[in-house]
Amino acid sequence: MEEPLLYYDPRSRTSARSPGLKLIFVGGLALLMTIPSFFVMGLVSDRTGRAQDVVQEISTYSGGQQTFLGPTLLVPRKTAAACGLTLSNAHVIFPTEATGALKTITEERRRSLFKVPVFRSEVGLDASFDLTGGTGAVSRAGELDWSCAEIVVGVSDARGALADATITANGKTAVLTPVELGPDPASGERNGRVKLILLGTPFSAVATPDSKFTVSSSLRFSGAQRIAVLSYGKTTRLSASGDWPNPGFDGGFLPMRRAVSQSGFSAEWAVPFIARGVPAEGLVDSLAALGTTALGISFVEVADPYQSVTRSLKYVLLFVGLVFLCYFLFEVATGTRVHPAQYVLVGVAQIIFYLLLLSLSERIGFDWGFLVAGSSTVALLSANAAWVFASRMLGMRALAMFSTLYVVIYVLLRMEDNALLVGAIASFVAVGAAMYFTRRIDWYGSLTASPRPPGGESNA
Secondary structure, three states, rough: OOOEEEOOOOOOOOOOOOOHHHHHHHHHHHHHOOHHHHHHHHHHHHHHHHHHHHHHHHHHHHHOEEEEEEEEEEEEEOOOOOOOOOOOOOEEEOOOEEEEEEEEEEEEEEEEEEEEEEEEEEEEEEEEEEEOOOOHHHHHOEEEHHOEEEEEEOOOOHHHOOOOEEEEEEEEEOOOOEEEOOOOOOHHHHHHHHOOOOEEEEEOOOOOOOOOEEEEEEEEEEEEEEEEEEEOOOEEEEEEOOOOEEEEEOOOOOOOOEEEOOOOEEEEEEHHHHHHHHOOOEOOOOHHHHHHEEEEEEEEOOOOOOHHHHHHHHHHHHHHHHHHHHHHHHHHHHHHOOHHHHHHHHHHHHHHHHHHHHHHOOOHHHHHHHHHHHHHHHHHHHHHHHHHHOOOOHHHHHHHHHHHHHHHHHHHHOOOOHHHHHHHHHHHHHHHHHHHOOOOOOOOOOOEEEEEOOOOOOOO
C-alpha cells in the first residue's frame, strides 16, 4: 500500500519543531556549508600558482617583460688609463628630444591548459642631442674624455633579440655590442641597480663639445606580457600600436591619446622634462631613476578563469543561503518535512558547482563554463525539489527561482564596478520577498506531518 503524502496543516500545533526554529537551523547549516568552499578556494589557488609558473616559463623563453632605453650618451671622465667606461666614471647625457615608435604583433603560446600572450616588436627610438650649452659635469667631476664617448641603448632582456640592434648617425649605420661598465670600486652593490643591459658603439667622431646631432636606433625583440619604453629624453614622445585587443596602459605616465578595438590598439605619450623628474645628465644612477618614468603596455588576458572563479566564491554564502531559503519556503508551504541530510545534499551540489565551474573554465572559458555548470546545477536542484516535495509544479517554480538566482550571480561577477550595488539590491529584494511569502506563517506554530487530504497537490 502506497504511503500517504504529507502536507502542512496550519491548524495543527502538535509538532515539537516550530518554523522559527527550523529557519534558524537552516541558516546555521548554510553557514556550515560554506566551509567546503575554502577547500575549493585552495584548489583555485593551486591552479593559479601552476598557471603563473607556466607564464614565467614561457616568458623566460620568449624574452620576458621588455623595457627599452633609447639612445643615450655615455662619456667617461679623463683618467690616466685608456678608454674604459665604469659605473664610477661614466657620465650620462640624455637627449634634448626623444621620439619613438613601436609596433607589436602578438600570439598566444600554450602549455597544457594554460596560454600566455607573447609578442614580437619593432622598436625605433630616435634622439636629438644639443651640447652647445656645455655640460655641468666638468666643474663637478673633472674633464670629460670625449674621445671615449659612446652612444648606448638599453634592453631588459637581450635573449629576446630577433636581430642585431643598430644605430644610425650622419648617414652611417653601426651594429651595437654589449657595453661592459666594469666593477664599481666604490660599492659593488650599486652594480645591481642597473636593470638594463646596455648596447653601444663608439661615437667620438660625432659627439663633441658644442655639437648638435641626431641618432636613430632600430631594435627587434620578442617578449611576453609587457613592453615599455623609458622616458629617456628631456622631452619624450612615443607612439605605439599593436594587434592585441585588450591592452593595459601602465607605468609612470598614461597615454595622452589611445584607441582600443577588437582589431588592436594605438596610443601616444608626451612627457615634458619637468614631469620626468630626472636631471638632464648625471651619473649612471640616473638610468636606474628612469624606472619610474616607463611608458608601458601590458598584454592582459581579460578572461582570467581563476580570477573569475575566485570572485564567484565570495558569493558562496549568498548562493547557498538563498537556495536553502527557497527549500525552507517550500517546506512550510507544503508541510513536507525536509531532513537536514537533504539540505546537506543541496549544499554539496552547490559546492560541486564551483568544481565544475573551475574545470570547465580552464577549457572553454568562464562564460561558457558558468553556463554549463550553472544550467546543470539548476536542473539538478529543481529536479530534487520536485522529488522531495512530490510536485512537478513546485519543481517548475524551483527551476524559475534558481535560474533567476544564478543569472543574478553571473551579472554580479561581470559588473565589476557596480557589483556591490547590484548585490546589495538583489539581497534586499530577496529578503523582502522572503518576508512577503512568509507573512502568514505562525512562527510559534509547528511543522506537522499529516496525511494529505484527498484532492491532490499542494496549493504551493
